[in-house]
Amino acid sequence: MSYSTPAHFAACPSLKRRSKQISSNVVVCSLRQQDLKPAAVPAKLSSRQSLRLGVPSKGRMAEDTMQLLKDCQLGLVKPNPRQYIATIAQMPQLEVWFQRATDVVRKLMYGDIDIGIVGYDMFQEICGGDPDLIVLHESLNFGHCHLGLGVPMTGRFADINTLDDLKAMPEWTETNPLRVVTGYHQLARRFFAKHGFQHVVLLTADGALEAAPLMGSADIILDLISTGITLRENNLKQLEGAEVLRSQGVLVASRRALLERPGMMEVVHELLERLEAHLKADDYYSVVANMRGSSAEEVASLIMSRGHLGGLQGPTISPVYTHGPSENGASGVVAQHGFYAVTICVPKKLLYQSVKELRQVGGSGVLVQPMTYIFDEEPLRWRRLLDTLEAAPQ
Ligand SMILES: Nc1ncnc2c1ncn2[C@@H]1O[C@H](COP(=O)(O)OP(=O)(O)OP(=O)(O)O)[C@@H](O)[C@H]1O
Ligand SMILES: O=P(O)(O)OC[C@H]1O[C@H](OP(=O)(O)OP(=O)(O)O)[C@H](O)[C@@H]1O
Ligand SMILES: [Mg+2]
Numbered sequence: 001m002s003y004s005t006p007a008h009f010a011a012c013p014s015l016k017r018r019s020k021q022i023s024s025n026v027v028v029c030s031l032r033q034q035d036l037k038p039a040a041v042p043a044k045l046s047s048r049q050s051l052r053l054g055v056p057s058k059g060r061m062a063e064d065t066m067q068l069l070k071d072c073q074l075g076l077v078k079p080n081p082r083q084y085i086a087t088i089a090q091m092p093q094l095e096v097w098f099q100r101a102t103d104v105v106r107k108l109m110y111g112d113i114d115i116g117i118v119g120y121d122m123f124q125e126i127c128g129g130d131p132d133l134i135v136l137h138e139s140l141n142f143g144h145c146h147l148g149l150g151v152p153m154t155g156r157f158a159d160i161n162t163l164d165d166l167k168a169m170p171e172w173t174e175t176n177p178l179r180v181v182t183g184y185h186q187l188a189r190r191f192f193a194k195h196g197f198q199h200v201v202l203l204t205a206d207g208a209l210e211a212a213p214l215m216g217s218a219d220i221i222l223d224l225i226s227t228g229i230t231l232r233e234n235n236l237k238q239l240e241g242a243e244v245l246r247s248q249g250v251l252v253a254s255r256r257a258l259l260e261r262p263g264m265m266e267v268v269h270e271l272l273e274r275l276e277a278h279l280k281a282d283d284y285y286s287v288v289a290n291m292r293g294s295s296a297e298e299v300a301s302l303i304m305s306r307g308h309l310g311g312l313q314g315p316t317i318s319p320v321y322t323h324g325p326s327e328n329g330a331s332g333v334v335a336q337h338g339f340y341a342v343t344i345c346v347p348k349k350l351l352y353q354s355v356k357e358l359r360q361v362g363g364s365g366v367l368v369q370p371m372t373y374i375f376d377e378e379p380l381r382w383r384r385l386l387d388t389l390e391a392a393p394q
Helices: 011-019 058-071 100-112 122-129 163-168 185-194 210-213 229-233 255-260 265-280 296-304 348-360 381-390
Strands: 019-023 028-029 049-055 085-088 094-099 115-119 132-135 145-152 179-180 201-202 220-225 237-238 246-248 249-254 286-293 316-326 331-347 363-370
Touching: 011 028, 011 237, 058 094, 058 185, 058 249, 094 100, 100 115, 100 122, 100 249, 115 122, 115 185, 115 237, 115 265, 122 249, 132 255, 132 381, 145 163, 145 210, 145 363, 163 185, 179 210, 185 220, 201 246, 201 316, 210 220, 210 229, 210 246, 220 331, 246 331, 249 255, 249 265, 249 381, 255 265, 255 381, 286 296, 286 348, 296 331, 348 363
Parallel strands: 028 201, 049 094, 049 115, 179 201, 179 220
Antiparallel strands: 019 028, 085 094, 115 249, 132 249, 145 220, 145 237, 145 246, 286 331, 286 363, 316 331
């Protein structure tokens, strides 16, 4: 292993000692124990009987994770806030463990938990490429952000707007490498190597990275960006063409636990069913309207002549009943002639357009309701998981 000694580290022997050349002159400066490669996964599953789900204990992912589970009727029962273990009344076979987001990923690798909910960024940083870990659900629809590069708006970066501009800057040399502060060393190292950067030093900070360029402790940052407000408020701009990774909450599991722990596949099937059905329903409204027409078929063709009203599989059309004489003349309940109730699923973002189209084809009395679940015959991701488990680990 060759070691580089960039000028930046020359004044600081401890940094110099720990800087390690990874590829060309991309240098990783490992300052913390947690930046080191994690220990190998134990060869055997531990003999515990319980099944374990790890969820973030703090930070923005914690609240969103709890809310998602609650929305799937999987609310956590935790007797007091300082306790790190909880249960789910509807899934008594599952223990829920609260851990820092980074530890959820590590404990999955070590086999201390079997399933986890984390940000895809952390999953990729800590164990991207681990053949034992499988992403069961890649879009839990919270924690949307991306990893990108932030550079100062002024000074020598004033005209630097793209990754190519940054790469073409003549300043960065072996003795004066580009100093990038980030909490994502693995992803950063791969990104800069992939884009052919020659002289880069990665530095570490645990938070408030956006302060580093102004403070002078780094040239640029590589961090999570969501609204872009933190960058802007710290006089930084996002570099175009420098998206390192897109991220949101994901559900991950250990392949070995899936294959070997009794009851694990049933738990995962139920989790996927609930999550998929709820997350799909989240994008739709259920819309009911009254429609005039001489037959259900006529109403159906009117509805289906409008692009936005087809629903998921087509409209449901039912007669509307009223009190009246039945066929034998006795009083009873009869279908109102020429009057139907139509039920369709409408994408939330097309709601108003759909209501207008319903009116245009004679719809009235339009009711709009939120949807809680849309269960398909089989969750898409369950089928995908079965295929993945059948295939050899990559
Ligand atoms: N600004 C953001 N917008 C959306 N999602 C974010 C944002 N920042 C972080 N995340 C997501 O949340 C995850 C956890 O980040 P968060 O900052 O809540 O925890 P942390 O960094 O572990 O805790 P702390 O910042 O308190 O040390 C990240 O891995 C990422 O997936
Ligand atoms: O684009 P924005 O919407 O402004 O969000 C981006 C900020 O959010 C995260 O920080 P966080 O709030 O977790 O603070 P931290 O730096 O202390 O982790 C991230 O590290 C950025 O600093
Ligand atoms: Mg944070």
